[in-house]
Amino acid sequence: MSEPFEPRTDPDVDLGVPADRRELTARPATILATISAGGVLGALARAGLQHAVPHAPTGFPWATFTVNTSGCLLIGVLMAVLGHLGGGHPLARPFLGVGVLGGFTTFSTYAVDVQQAIVAGVPGTALAYLAATLLGALVAVGLGDAVTAGLLRRAAR
């Protein structure tokens, strides 16, 4: 079963996809609680890594860089798998995509880390971190999606 997935742009919720339009009105408490639970798990995993690998304001934020690039790789993999399954379990995307990976990755810490590195007087580190995260994330999501979709297509033949 390798039906082409709905052409969704937004993995959180895409109102162009009929199933997404219906899910909140059908069972709002279940959807929101599922997203909450996933978000808590993702955020705690991120906080744990940031706690284990702290960085000085003048240093490169390796923990957040790793969180964001690996989270982007995983959402590429997840969306390819869900696409292959024709959407998968109705709570899989809310839990894993919106919750876990949304809670795991962070844009605010990325932006503030860049800003704090500039304040700390290390614009070179700020620029390197800004560019490395951006390029790493985009390459990771593309690879995660393409490699997973390719493997699933091959397995289905």
Add this chain to the structure above:
Amino acid sequence: MTVLLIALGAAVGAPLRYLTDRAVQSRHRSAFPWGTLLVNVVGSLLLGALAGWPASAAVSALLGTGFCGALTTYSTFSYETLRLTRGGHRLLALANVLGSVAAGLAAATAGYALAGALTG
């Protein structure tokens, strides 16, 4: 205690991103991911303010690591950029990347400066 505060912040931040994204999408038909841009910019503004304000470790865990961390997302941002590119919206993808980074950085800077000005 810190773990509980992070969990509490994330438990609110993650569904709030989903609800914001829904609300924003229901108000326009553009392929541009305005919802994600909005949460990322608002989260960066708030986290910037927390960085510039003498916030306690508890407030930092609840609002910074938990709430802002779960409200904002890099995974959705990158996936949307990928989908825009694949869908032939190359200019929108480029605008999303440059716009998100510029607006997020500007918001973080503004939040930091505002908090600094208010607390003297």
